[in-house]
Amino acid sequence: MELIEKANEEAIRRMLGAEPVLIDVVPAGEIVPDLQDKMILHAGPPLEWDRMCGPMQGAIAGITVFEGWASDLEQAVDMASSGDIAFDANHHHDAVGPMTGMTTVSQPVMVVENKIIGNRAYCAINEGLGKVMRFGGNDEEVLNRLAWIRDVLGPAMGKALKDMGGIELKPLIARGLSMGDEMHQRNVACSGLVLRAIASAMARTSDDTTALSESLAFISANDQFHLNITMAMGKAIMDPVRNIEGSSIVTAMSRNGTDFGIRVSGTGDEWFTAPVEMPEGLYFAGYSEADANPDMGDSTIVETIGLGGFAMGASPAVAGFVGAGAASEAANYTYRMGEICAAENPEWTIPSLDYLGVPTGIDIRLVVDSGIAPTINTGIAHREPGIGQVGAGVVRAPMACFEQAVRRLAANLGLS
Amino acid sequence: MPSDQDDKSLLGGDLSVINVGLDKFASELAEHNVSVVHLDWKPPAGGGAELATLLSKMGT
Numbered sequence: 235m236e237l238i239e240k241a242n243e244e245a246i247r248r249m250l251g252a253e254p255v256l257i258d259v260v261p262a263g264e265i266v267p268d269l270q271d272k273m274i275l276h277a278g279p280p281l282e283w284d285r286m287c288g289p290m291q292g293a294i295a296g297i298t299v300f301e302g303w304a305s306d307l308e309q310a311v312d313m314a315s316s317g318d319i320a321f322d323a324n325h326h327h328d329a330v331g332p333m334t335g336m337t338t339v340s341q342p343v344m345v346v347e348n349k350i351i352g353n354r355a356y357c358a359i360n361e362g363l364g365k366v367m368r369f370g371g372n373d374e375e376v377l378n379r380l381a382w383i384r385d386v387l388g389p390a391m392g393k394a395l396k397d398m399g400g401i402e403l404k405p406l407i408a409r410g411l412s413m414g415d416e417m418h419q420r421n422v423a424c425s426g427l428v429l430r431a432i433a434s435a436m437a438r439t440s441d442d443t444t445a446l447s448e449s450l451a452f453i454s455a456n457d458q459f460h461l462n463i464t465m466a467m468g469k470a471i472m473d474p475v476r477n478i479e480g481s482s483i484v485t486a487m488s489r490n491g492t493d494f495g496i497r498v499s500g501t502g503d504e505w506f507t508a509p510v511e512m513p514e515g516l517y518f519a520g521y522s523e524a525d526a527n528p529d530m531g532d533s534t535i536v537e538t539i540g541l542g543g544f545a546m547g548a549s550p551a552v553a554g555f556v557g558a559g560a561a562s563e564a565a566n567y568t569y570r571m572g573e574i575c576a577a578e579n580p581e582w583t584i585p586s587l588d589y590l591g592v593p594t595g596i597d598i599r600l601v602v603d604s605g606i607a608p609t610i611n612t613g614i615a616h617r618e619p620g621i622g623q624v625g626a627g628v629v630r631a632p633m634a635c636f637e638q639a640v641r642r643l644a645a646n647l648g649l650s
Numbered sequence: 651m652p653s654d655q656d657d658k659s660l661l662g663g664d665l666s667v668i669n670v671g672l673d674k675f676a677s678e679l680a681e682h683n684v685s686v687v688h689l690d691w692k693p694p695a696g697g698g699a700e701l702a703t704l705l706s707k708m709g710t
Binding site for chain 2: 236238599603644647649650
């Protein structure tokens, strides 16, 4: 159908033409649109307290104490369950967050600006692995780390980024792909590249050598530091693709631990949701599938722009880490995702696949027609609040989301 | 319609098979050392008539 094809051409043009730059780190309350006091933004499509999974409720209790709205976790749960705290989806505020995806007023958020359009997107700083708030952790250790990020690391990064004029992300991602990252479950190369880019500016703008040393050590010890930057970049790339009449390209995939939701360009900002699925993967010592929480997080924006599970071919090492099979299987994931995408990205290529561009622009028509669901690389949270990450794996987007979207787009176009 | 002679010719020599759809048929032939290529294919929209019709109108 010509209208759809032309609309999708425009969607791909906007995706490939984006110029995302990491420009600043700012307290969320100063920059995230319509974010207010006693308001918590979370991952995934919107949902109410009673339907939230354990880690999501645990993170909400923790961040409520962190913000000083409650004196302890028990009071925080009372407030959250009685309507004293407002909830909304990160995606409704130009923001994204991994796993539980907590965004609140005093947290520093990284700012990625798409220089072509001028739109901005936001994501909090990655806390590291293990017991952290994004996996539902909420004890003193977790809250103290968040306070240090708020008081020390965030301001230091913000000063450095302003001083150096920001970090261009498209070439950084291209290098990361050639160094074995897929940018969802493997970010070790990109995290190192960011450290190399920002270290001298952080030193130049710091007047506290202890804080500087701690900040550089934190970034260098966190192999997933770049994940949150990839996510803000993904949101900055995809937001201008929204609302192109007739387009069947997916603009967001996201999950809140209860529902998986997608948005499609030609159907506006409506969410098409279905129950989340359980990841299949590998577990840390002492944990098993019985401990796992269903799929969660805004990090599927990474797959929406052609990275993560779509770029598995660039990252054979991650195939083993997430239990996706032999390293030689990694290429097959990328080829399979190519069957449901409208284009390849000529600037983000995979050297070991003869410089194949990563699959770009998920077309809901191709998903439903082929029966091939998007493959997502993901961390696995413990199903109880307060424990944290217990493994990593692969999960598929529910086909029901795409079937609903096809029906709605067809109705919008007068085809049903 | 093939003639009886065609059938005899087909089965008289070495078989080379392209299997479409269910991979079980391909694996059974492979176990008997028959040359076989499997094509991974499923009906559009999982065989659902309503969605397949919509997709056809939408240009897939």
